[in-house]
Amino acid sequence: MTSPESRIGRYLDDLLRNARPRRFKARREELEAMQAALRILPARAGAEPGPDPAFVDRLGRRLRVDLEGETVSAGLSRRRLLGSAGALAAAAAAGAVTDNLLITREVQQSPELVPASGSWIPVARTSSIRDGEAVPFNTGSMEGFVVRTGDRYHAVSAVCTHQGCILQAAGQGRLSCPCHRTTFSLDGAVVVHQLPQTPPPLPHFRTRVTGGVVEVFAV
């Protein structure tokens, strides 16, 4: 059990070495101390020299790829890639949405996407989904895949948790992102990626089957 003095001690040590400070759950008093440290940091002689030119160039190149779609498959526009609710769902997957529309609850492995004021929306007939298959659906504000495993059905978000591109079913139990080649399994786990940080798993929709129809709780 560490004390505020030792947590702030480590934070200060990291800051003074220009290293990324370790993450921790900070109390109010600790946050205040951290803010004070950030205020005092500029007192050191020699102002922050600005960004590393190599970083500026790298980010510029990455933006060029993103905006000019060099990795985009022919025929797909960026708007289509982000999807109607792409940004919203991606933000929700990251837990960043705090308004009334969406509540995300992180369950151990599979976060759930539960709209505050959603309803049960039919998305597919059970008879139209083969075992092990992922069928895409779009409710107008949310996009996902219904997946059948034996006689059980679940639904995952179709929005890549990295930057919101819409995933495509790639066969053999895989959902793949056309933007950065990130691949997810049919239950949302990240299988492969080439990103600096592992993106979060895909959130699940609440799903039920009624009268041969798969429904998801969505908006």
Added chain:
Amino acid sequence: MSLRANRALEVLEGMTYGDWETLYRDNVVAVYRRLHARVGNRPDAEDLTTDVFLRALPRLRLPTSVRAARAYLMATAKTVLAEHWRTSYSAPPAAEFLDGLDVGPPDDPADVHRGEERARALLARLPDNFRRVLELRFLRGYSAAEAAAELGLSVSHVRVLQYRALRRAATLAEEDEP
């Protein structure tokens, strides 16, 4: 090589950006500096700067006025900062962490000097024992162990002292800018 780009790319207020590359080159340094001032280290500043541009640029329709683009970049920076504090330190989305993020010309030298002056003024207002330990850590670059040796204290005593000193500095700063 100057980061400031050549004369042809300098853009003045009241004008518009016709292409995203100019928008980026004209604002990346200012965004980075403002973020760095609020996270205090290069790795975080680079990550958050990346997040700001990756989110904001695809949503800006060109041509866009310099003023509008900068406002949008700074609004995005505020959101990115708030998320950073929340996910890294479980901080509430309180306004005090986000103050001062405003639209302004890039590389404003006044911004840099103000930060240095305010920091020194804050240190000067601390009681002697608090000021000494923070000066050793911040201005002289002493480690906690070196500061302990210099002050004739144990390392854990230095940690207690610097923590209290920072909290006192926080209170003083809060009085200035409620």
